Amino acid sequence: MATTGTDLSRMREMNQLSIVWALRGNQPSTVTELAGRAGLSRPAVDVLVQTLVADGWAEVEEPGANSVVGRPARRFRFRADAGHVLGIDIGVHKILVMLSDLEGNLVHTLRRPADPEADPRTRLAAVDRAIDEVLRRAGMTPADIWAVTLGVTGPVDASGRTIISTPLPGWTAADPVAHLAARFPCPIQVENDCKLAAVAERWKGVASDADDIVFLLAGLRTGAGLILDGTLRRGHGGAAGEIGALKAVRWLSAPGHLENCPGIPATAAPGEAAAWVFQAARDGDRQAKTAVRRYTRDLAVGVAALVLALDPQVVVYGGGFSRSADVVLEPLRQELTKHCLRLPELRASTLGDESVALGAVRLALDEVDSRLLSDGLAAPTAPTA
Amino acid sequence: MATTGTDLSRMREMNQLSIVWALRGNQPSTVTELAGRAGLSRPAVDVLVQTLVADGWAEVEEPGANSVVGRPARRFRFRADAGHVLGIDIGVHKILVMLSDLEGNLVHTLRRPADPEADPRTRLAAVDRAIDEVLRRAGMTPADIWAVTLGVTGPVDASGRTIISTPLPGWTAADPVAHLAARFPCPIQVENDCKLAAVAERWKGVASDADDIVFLLAGLRTGAGLILDGTLRRGHGGAAGEIGALKAVRWLSAPGHLENCPGIPATAAPGEAAAWVFQAARDGDRQAKTAVRRYTRDLAVGVAALVLALDPQVVVYGGGFSRSADVVLEPLRQELTKHCLRLPELRASTLGDESVALGAVRLALDEVDSRLLSDGLAAPTAPTA
DNA sequence: TGAATTAGTAAACTGCTCAGCATTATCCAG
DNA sequence: CTGGATAATGCTGAGCAGTTTACTAATTCA
Numbered sequence: 001m002a003t004t005g006t007d008l009s010r011m012r013e014m015n016q017l018s019i020v021w022a023l024r025g026n027q028p029s030t031v032t033e034l035a036g037r038a039g040l041s042r043p044a045v046d047v048l049v050q051t052l053v054a055d056g057w058a059e060v061e062e063p064g065a066n067s068v069v070g071r072p073a074r075r076f077r078f079r080a081d082a083g084h085v086l087g088i089d090i091g092v093h094k095i096l097v098m099l100s101d102l103e104g105n106l107v108h109t110l111r112r113p114a115d116p117e118a119d120p121r122t123r124l125a126a127v128d129r130a131i132d133e134v135l136r137r138a139g140m141t142p143a144d145i146w147a148v149t150l151g152v153t154g155p156v157d158a159s160g161r162t163i164i165s166t167p168l169p170g171w172t173a174a175d176p177v178a179h180l181a182a183r184f185p186c187p188i189q190v191e192n193d194c195k196l197a198a199v200a201e202r203w204k205g206v207a208s209d210a211d212d213i214v215f216l217l218a219g220l221r222t223g224a225g226l227i228l229d230g231t232l233r234r235g236h237g238g239a240a241g242e243i244g245a246l247k248a249v250r251w252l253s254a255p256g257h258l259e260n261c262p263g264i265p266a267t268a269a270p271g272e273a274a275a276w277v278f279q280a281a282r283d284g285d286r287q288a289k290t291a292v293r294r295y296t297r298d299l300a301v302g303v304a305a306l307v308l309a310l311d312p313q314v315v316v317y318g319g320g321f322s323r324s325a326d327v328v329l330e331p332l333r334q335e336l337t338k339h340c341l342r343l344p345e346l347r348a349s350t351l352g353d354e355s356v357a358l359g360a361v362r363l364a365l366d367e368v369d370s371r372l373l374s375d376g377l378a379a380p381t382a383p384t385a
Numbered sequence: 386m387a388t389t390g391t392d393l394s395r396m397r398e399m400n401q402l403s404i405v406w407a408l409r410g411n412q413p414s415t416v417t418e419l420a421g422r423a424g425l426s427r428p429a430v431d432v433l434v435q436t437l438v439a440d441g442w443a444e445v446e447e448p449g450a451n452s453v454v455g456r457p458a459r460r461f462r463f464r465a466d467a468g469h470v471l472g473i474d475i476g477v478h479k480i481l482v483m484l485s486d487l488e489g490n491l492v493h494t495l496r497r498p499a500d501p502e503a504d505p506r507t508r509l510a511a512v513d514r515a516i517d518e519v520l521r522r523a524g525m526t527p528a529d530i531w532a533v534t535l536g537v538t539g540p541v542d543a544s545g546r547t548i549i550s551t552p553l554p555g556w557t558a559a560d561p562v563a564h565l566a567a568r569f570p571c572p573i574q575v576e577n578d579c580k581l582a583a584v585a586e587r588w589k590g591v592a593s594d595a596d597d598i599v600f601l602l603a604g605l606r607t608g609a610g611l612i613l614d615g616t617l618r619r620g621h622g623g624a625a626g627e628i629g630a631l632k633a634v635r636w637l638s639a640p641g642h643l644e645n646c647p648g649i650p651a652t653a654a655p656g657e658a659a660a661w662v663f664q665a666a667r668d669g670d671r672q673a674k675t676a677v678r679r680y681t682r683d684l685a686v687g688v689a690a691l692v693l694a695l696d697p698q699v700v701v702y703g704g705g706f707s708r709s710a711d712v713v714l715e716p717l718r719q720e721l722t723k724h725c726l727r728l729p730e731l732r733a734s735t736l737g738d739e740s741v742a743l744g745a746v747r748l749a750l751d752e753v754d755s756r757l758l759s760d761g762l763a764a765p766t767a768p769t770a
Numbered sequence: 771t772g773a774a775t776t777a778g779t780a781a782a783c784t785g786c787t788c789a790g791c792a793t794t795a796t797c798c799a800g
Numbered sequence: 801c802t803g804g805a806t807a808a809t810g811c812t813g814a815g816c817a818g819t820t821t822a823c824t825a826a827t828t829c830a
Binding site (some may be wrong): 007008011039082114117152155164178210211212224226229230233234235236238239240242243244245246247248301304305306308309311312313339340342350381 | 693728
């Protein structure tokens with residue numbers, strides 16, 4: 001807790017930031033409203049907001065039709081389009097690129113299928129093409145981007161590399177940060193997909209009210225992302241949440257119960273088998289229900305370990321299987337009751353397979369914010385890594 | 386991230402606090418040194434430190450023999466004895482009371498045996514007597530105490546009550562906060578013993594360099610305390626770290642391997658059996674070594690679950706068994722290698738059975754600090770709950 | 771004894787917030 | 801259409817905190 005001394009200029013910086021925080025994510029606001037929100041006096045807010053307008057961080061909205069008595073107030077709006085960030089999900093089967101403004105509004109979203117067998121070079125080339133397409137549509141250049149966050153499967157270390165256990169072929173040799181740094185001058189971040197999805201779920205998803213969250217990315221692979229006390233926990237080596245690696249936790253084999261369920265039509269695509277089983281279970285098929293129960297039982301051990309270790313408020317069931325949460329959540333709850341001391345809330349994700357890219361956007365925005373907090377806000381320009 | 390506006394007086398408060406922070410835990414310091422540490426100018430520090438002296442937070446040390454060239458500087462010292470806190474460990478077999486000044490120096494420590502079968506009323510009465518004795522020796526009254534933290538076994542909720550699973554007979558009905566609040570006007574806190582021991586280990590123990598710590602309280606009971614990103618994680622319901630409740634994790638039965646080891650002399654006291662086995666294993670006894678290996682194997686599953694879930698930097702082996710860490714750590718390391726992706730450092734606690742009370746002191750001091758941060762520092766007086 | 775060095779102190783200056791008052795723009799009633 | 805009521809804006813002076821600069825005081829060493 002090393003508090004450091006403050007002087008006047010730093011104080012002004014902080015007050016200016018508090019105005020930005022009060023402006024952002026709100027309707028265009030009058031000076032009086034901002035003064036209330038930021039806890040400052042009206043004159044102080046006035047001059048602060050003037051300099052924000054002069055620097056390009058905010059813009060004035062001249063008063064229009066106003067049904068209230070008295071002189072109509074000018075309203076100030078945060079210029080969310082002063083900068084943009086990219087959130088990118090590099091999945092096994094797809095690439096998802098999201099372009100967002102500084103308020104987190106999505107400007108463009110682009111989805112491209114990916115070859116599951118592609119080597120890192122090919123995969124990164126596909127990512128490059130997708131990014132180019134998004135920038136082209138938005139009429140932007142890499143210099144307009146303030147931060148980029150990439151999501152990949154497998155644990156990611158501090159340098160953005162995936163050392164151990166990734167289902168992306170050859171990915172342990174890839175250095176995605178270096179690859180993107182060649183094109184983007186701004187900060188570049190790589191993060192594990194489960195962690196990003198957890199972040200998204202707290203930002204725009206089903207757990208926005210909770211500070212302690214265990215997020216399950218359930219699909220053909222199972223993973224977890226942890227948010228404790230409102231912030232993402234990466235672990236010392238970036239490998240937090242990898243409980244699936246424990247042999248007693250059968251997350252690796254759990255989806256097998258679904259894929260090997262008797263009765264799956266031979267016509268079903270490899271990725272569709274699980275969906276078929278869930279639907280069959282929903283329709284009352286006996287064998288399918290057994291398969292789901294077995295899957296849930298294997299899943300529950302790992303979830304219980306996380307719940308007992310962390311005592312979260314909410315467990316979010318997300319990932320590709322979350323569309324079938326209606327047949328999973330109840331048996332999962334029953335299994336957890338057997339294992340746990342205190343049962344957390346169980347919720348199904350609503351963000352579907354966009355959660356990873358969305359979480360990447362949020363992390364990129366956090367990066368921008370932390371730059372603002374440490375460097376203060378001069379004119380809005382892209383920070384350099 | 387709701388930044389709030391600042392004005393001059395708040396700024397002064399913060400700078401004053403930064404001087405206190407720079408003063409505390411250091412040798413008596415000159416104004417110039419403080420200015421460097423706090424990042425303020427010399428004149429500014431001078432007037433701040435003057436008011437600190439006037440308020441009773443600091444005292445001057447007139448310059449004595451000084452071998453350096455130039456005018457000798459006055460030195461200022463934090464008045465650590467301006468206030469005191471109590472850290473109390475209510476164990477099954479013992480009660481340990483620590484009285485500490487504001488710098489964390491222990492003024493008095495008192496250990497009293499406790500009846501394992503005592504009901505809560507009797508136990509709390511014994512605690513009262515121990516507290517009275519400590520206060521008497523220090524010549525203090527309850528009004529001189531600024532914060533009290535109690536450590537108990539079993540998970541503790543936000544109100545300081547232990548709802549589930551405690552080895553203290555009848556304790557679920559006890560309300561220790563209410564009991565102590567009748568005597569102490571200051572803030573009172575109750576916390577789980579494993580969590581407190583973890584805090585102590587990061588404060589004065591073997592993990593002071595780490596921010597992500599899994600602490601094991603190993604004894605006839607096994608428990609865990611978690612420190613992530615440098616702060617204690619309680620979990621949403623205060624039950625974080627209770628991985629031992631999982632059936633696949635055999636922490637409940639693990640110490641049984643030691644107690645049921647053949648060859649234990651009948652003369653050994655019930656609590657001494659384990660120590661005998663550890664010693665025998667150290668001496669090369671075949672059966673004892675097998676017992677230790679079995680114990681370690683059961684222990685390792687739970688540790689591996691925590692390590693995989695959290696990816697800590699350090700695992701600290703503490704509690705009553707930590708004296709025998711030399712025969713446990715190596716087999717534990719081998720077991721963990723089988724389970725984990727990334728092996729954290731393994732360290733043996735050096736605080737022994739004082740860690741819980743010491744952690745309680747640290748938490749009480751944190752309480753005092755957070756009061757200072759939020760309320761600022763007027764004259765040093767005991768805060769009221 | 772005087773030069774060098776460092777600490778303490780006072781004054782001038784900058785920059786910020788705030789309170790209060792005059793000004794301005796709008797609505798509405800007569 | 802006009803004057804009064806209402807509320808936002810703009811301006812000025814007061815107060816406060818920290819920095820800079822310069823000066824004085826106290827000590828050591830040659």
